[in-house]
Amino acid sequence: MTTMTQIKSSNFKYDVADLSLSIQGKAKIEWAAKRMPVLAQIASRFRKEKPLKGITVSACLHVTTETANLCTTLQEGGASVNLCASNPLSTQDDTAASLVSNFRIPVFAKRGIDTNGFYKHLNFSLDYKPNITLDDGGDLINLIHTKRLDLMKTLIASLEETTTGINRLRAMDKDGALKVPVFAVNDAYTKFLFDNRYGTGQSTVDGIIRATNVLLAGKNFVVCGYGWCGKGLASRARGLGAKVVICEVNPIRALEAVMDGFQVMKLTEASRIGDIFCTVTGNKHIVRKEHFQNMKDGAILCNSGHFDVEIDIPTLIELAKETKKNVRPNVDSYILKDGKAISLIGHGRLVNLAAAEGHPSEVMDMSFATQALSVEYAVKNQKKLRPGVHNVPAELEDWIANLKLKTFGVDIDTMTSEQKKYSQNWKEGT
Ligand code: ADE
Numbered sequence: 001m002t003t004m005t006q007i008k009s010s011n012f013k014y015d016v017a018d019l020s021l022s023i024q025g026k027a028k029i030e031w032a033a034k035r036m037p038v039l040a041q042i043a044s045r046f047r048k049e050k051p052l053k054g055i056t057v058s059a060c061l062h063v064t065t066e067t068a069n070l071c072t073t074l075q076e077g078g079a080s081v082n083l084c085a086s087n088p089l090s091t092q093d094d095t096a097a098s099l100v101s102n103f104r105i106p107v108f109a110k111r112g113i114d115t116n117g118f119y120k121h122l123n124f125s126l127d128y129k130p131n132i133t134l135d136d137g138g139d140l141i142n143l144i145h146t147k148r149l150d151l152m153k154t155l156i157a158s159l160e161e162t163t164t165g166i167n168r169l170r171a172m173d174k175d176g177a178l179k180v181p182v183f184a185v186n187d188a189y190t191k192f193l194f195d196n197r198y199g200t201g202q203s204t205v206d207g208i209i210r211a212t213n214v215l216l217a218g219k220n221f222v223v224c225g226y227g228w229c230g231k232g233l234a235s236r237a238r239g240l241g242a243k244v245v246i247c248e249v250n251p252i253r254a255l256e257a258v259m260d261g262f263q264v265m266k267l268t269e270a271s272r273i274g275d276i277f278c279t280v281t282g283n284k285h286i287v288r289k290e291h292f293q294n295m296k297d298g299a300i301l302c303n304s305g306h307f308d309v310e311i312d313i314p315t316l317i318e319l320a321k322e323t324k325k326n327v328r329p330n331v332d333s334y335i336l337k338d339g340k341a342i343s344l345i346g347h348g349r350l351v352n353l354a355a356a357e358g359h360p361s362e363v364m365d366m367s368f369a370t371q372a373l374s375v376e377y378a379v380k381n382q383k384k385l386r387p388g389v390h391n392v393p394a395e396l397e398d399w400i401a402n403l404k405l406k407t408f409g410v411d412i413d414t415m416t417s418e419q420k421k422y423s424q425n426w427k428e429g430t
Pocket of ligand 1: 061063064065066067357359361
């Protein structure tokens with residue numbers, strides 16, 4: 001049930017599963033914090049400067065220990081922050097409890113919530129009349145443009161964390177439907193090159209292994225989609241000895257996959273030989289009836305794209321005629337007419353968050369440093385901002401990359417003045 005709890009004699013509201021989990025949640029948030037040094041440095045400056053004083057931030061993100069550290073960083077900057085979940089299966093209930101109990105952040109998130117409750121939570125978050133919204137998948141910005149238009153008045157800007165969300169915002173912008181400035185955090189190098197590639201790569205493999213405990217070495221591992229997430233996943237699965245097959249619709253990406261040394265083929269072919277399938281395309285019904293019918297007994301399916309539409313689950317259910325059986329935590333098996341079993345991890349939702357803990361803190365450090373600095377930039381530059389999709393300023397990215405290198409103990413070269421001159425001189429010949 002989704003009922004908001006209001007602490008007596010105060011305005012503080014929340015809806016989380018179990019506040020008694022807060023001790024465990026706090027320990028995990030602190031564990032993550034130790035691995036997020038760039039964000040910690042921003043938090044320490046924010047504590048002194050309070051650049052977000054008077055600003056209300058509504059965040060719709062995966063409720064993880066890393067997100068908790070982003071929320072507390074913004075709070076250090078003087079913002080009033082509230083949080084709801086961007087996916088019904090990614091919430092860490094202990095983290096949610098700790099944010100409420102230990103940090104007094106209103107959280108509206110419970111793992112496994114139904115669709116109705118999920119949308120109620122989004123609306124509870126928007127009731128705070130945010131000046132800034134943070135989205136992972138565009139849910140808040142979508143609600144503001146469709147059902148909560150009154151909130152445009154107080155909104156300064158929105159930030160978007162994921163590729164799928166950005167694609168939708170760009171489509172809105174093209175149609176002239178986007179009415180607010182949005183920062184494409186996903187498109188910052190400090191985000192997608194690391195989070196999408198190494199974060200998704202490791203956490204997706206982590207989710208598959210935690211859910212199934214299968215050996216990857218020697219398996220035919222089919223990756224649908226060779227964007228940054230697909231590239232990361234393919235390289236990590238290969239690292240564990242899997243024979244990786246890539247399925248792509250984009251010829252440039254398919255060529256990249258070929259030259260990266262992977263087998264590339266149509267899914268019709270791959271579906272006959274695959275042992276494990278993972279979709280990371282951002283599109284729908286990638287794996288569908290014709291593919292289920294080709295699959296081997298024991299095939300394992302999962303998705304690491306933002307929405308749970310990449311595998312045609314309704315058709316799988318129909319083909320399996322009431323045989324769905326939960327065989328392990330996060331794994332359901334379906335028996336097709338010919339007797340073969342196909343298993344689906346995490347109901348086809350993001351496998352890295354449904355069956356594991358999402359990207360490691362070290363990589364979220366960069367993504368969420370990009371978020372925190374972009375919030376500050378939006379607030380400082382609010383008078384100049386126009387509706388539309390904006391890139392994160394390059395100087396913020398350079399600052400983050402330099403600091404991250406330092407935390408790895410890596411020193412890099414700088415150009416000499418002769419080199420600087422040469423690099424800018426178009427008259428220099430051979
Ligand atoms: N998206 C992927 N991994 C995540 C994490 N650990 N925290 C928040 N959002 C994420």
